[in-house]
Amino acid sequence: MVEEEIRFTKEHEWIIIKEGLAVMGISDFAQRQLGDIVSIELPRVGSRFGYMQAMAIIDSVKASSDIYSALSGEVVEVNEELLEHPEWINQSPYELGWIVKMKASNMEEEEVNSLMPNEQYNKFVGEMEMEKEKEGEDERAGRR
Amino acid sequence: MKTPFYDIHKSLGAKMLSFHGWEMPLQYSGIVDEHINTRTNVGLFDVSHMGRFEIKGFNAYDCLQTLVTNDISKLNDHQALYSPICHNNGGIIDDLLVYMINREKFLVVVNASNREKDLEWVVKHSKSAVVENISDKTALLALQGPLAKKVLDKTIVDVNLDQLKPFDIAITNIFGIECMISRTGYTGEDGFEIFFDSNEIDIWDKLIQSGSRFNIKPAGLGARDTLRLEAGLMLYGNDINENITPLEVPLKWTVKFDKEEFIGKEALLTQQINRKLVGFEVLEKRIARHGNEVLMYGEKVGFVTSGSFSPTMKKSIGFCFVPLHVSANQLIEINIAGKLYKAKVSSTRFYRRK
Known part of the structure; x- marks a missing residue:
């Protein structure tokens, strides 16, 4: 992965490599789906996670969601300010709302390849939204 | 299924959810924002998905008095009452509001999730009363919050809202449209529920317009849920169901053992809690x-x-x-x-x- 380039998981986490560390959070689409975020449970600094292992939990008013590690590695820093300001994830998902910084273990090619660049992710989300819209229409047509 | 306000919700950009088969707004601006605005100003809720049945005829009173655990003999004309209806074993079939227009004409409002089941149950126990499902030909909006009265005050001329006490009903008109209003709700705030012909969907926009100086905002089912939870109000399917009796939840006050027969009385009298x-x-x-x-x-x-x-x-x-x-x-x-x-x-x- 290139420094400063944003990539996304299929579960809507984002990851950016900055100064050799991987910064992670959840995408704007994800925060919109969750709605008002009211609390977060962060991992401990020093804990290790495998690729796509649950590492944090976000509670919104409506639902609780696991947040997955976009790579294998060790947590070196967590955004403790989110404990007081979980709403930052809604307000600023890519800046104030970052969740953890991790030191990557040797990244498997498979892991990197499954992470989507910005353009591909937007397409992925667009298709999901269309699918949802279509499902809704089918559902409504079926009920008529 | 859709309420008459479906297109309005979509045009307002509401995030929709499917609620027991109904396409309903979950939120517009956000659950927390809509919640706080309803607590401090006024919120407008589409609750047309709830079921509405008219029960009419000289047996209507006896029919309802047998069905509900609460006591409708305490009602005056134009008053409403909250009550569960139970099975013979005391399990709660639904919780509903009974609106007494007069002793021969009632309206009951039931949960969306229980419309069919309730209608069947009411018809089965109707004696010879006439039961009519008026859910589709009427619409129902809830105007809730400390400023709800101010919003309605501007539009209602023939009813003094100061004299409309909680659970009172008035048949009146707003914006020249015939409607029934009741001082009821599901938020823990002062507020009103407004029943009218399902063709008169303009009432939504007119309420939003006349409420604009009071910071009225539409509110969805998300805020409705957090508001009722804070107020300690039961939600059917979550807190109560057919395996739970009113005596196990904070609804003891709705079970009136001193009234004549009602369905579930024997079981509730002897229930080991x-x-x-x-x-x-x-x-x-x-x-x-x-x-x-x-x-x-x-x-x-x-x-x-x-x-x-x-x-x-x-x-x-x-x-x-x-x-x-x-x-x-x-x-x-x-x-x-x-x-x-x-x-x-x-x-x-x-x-x-x-």
Whole structure:
């Protein structure tokens, strides 16, 4: 992965490599789906996670969601300010709302390849939204 | 299924959800924002998905008095009453509002999830009363919040809202459209529910317009849920169902054993009660959800029926079943996704308006 380039998981986490560390959070689409975020449970600094292992939990008013590690590695820093300001994830998902910084273990090619660049992710989300819209229409047509 | 306001919700950009087959707005600006605005100003809710039946005829009174656990003999004309209806074994079929227009004409408003079941049950016990499902030809909006009265005051000329007490009904018109209003709601705030012909959907825009100087905002089912939870109001399917009786939850006051026969009376009179529904506050930053286990001293003693974030108190709150000996301020543990979190038992009534 290139420094400063944003990539996304299929579960809507984002990851950016900055100064050799991987910064992670959840995408704007994800925060919109969750709605008002009211609390977060962060991992401990020093804990290790495998690729796509649950590492944090976000509670919104409506639902609780696991947040997955976009790579294998060790947590070196967590955004403790989110404990007081979980709403930052809604307000600023890519800046104030970052969740953890991790030191990557040797990244498997498979892991990197499954992470989507910005353009591909937007397409992925667009298709999901269309699918949802279509499902809704089918559902409504079926009920008529 | 859609309510008459479906297109309005879509045009307002509401996030929609499917609620028991109904395409309803979950939120517009956001659950917390809509919640706070309803507590401080006024919110407008489309609740047309709820079922509405008219029960008419000289047997209507007897029919309803047999069905409900509460006592409608205390009602005057143009008053409403909240009550469960129960099976013979005391299990709650639904909780509803009975509106008495007069002793030969009633309206009942039931949960969307129970429309068909309730209609069948009411018809079965109608004696010779006439039961008409008017759900589709009417619409229902709830105008809720401390400024709700100010919004309506501007449009109603023939009713003095100061004299319309909680649970009173008035047949009147707003914006020249015939409607029935009641001083009722499901938010713990002052407010009104407005019934009218389902073709008159302009009432939505007109209420928004005349409420604009009072900061009216549309509010969805998300805020409706957090508002009712703070106010200690039961939600059918979550907190009450056919395996729960009114005596196990904070609805004892709705069971009137001193009235003549009603369905479920015998069972409720002899029921051995061994659990109760209480409120709780999670002392850590997690939200408990429906179905989570409740533990004391490592043993499972009950389960969460409702849990959410309280936008008013900024705390994680909910309702759960616990054994009878548990009292307020005692500590319990709640199993949320495999981890135990401490919570403090409280009343189910978290919020009381001033």
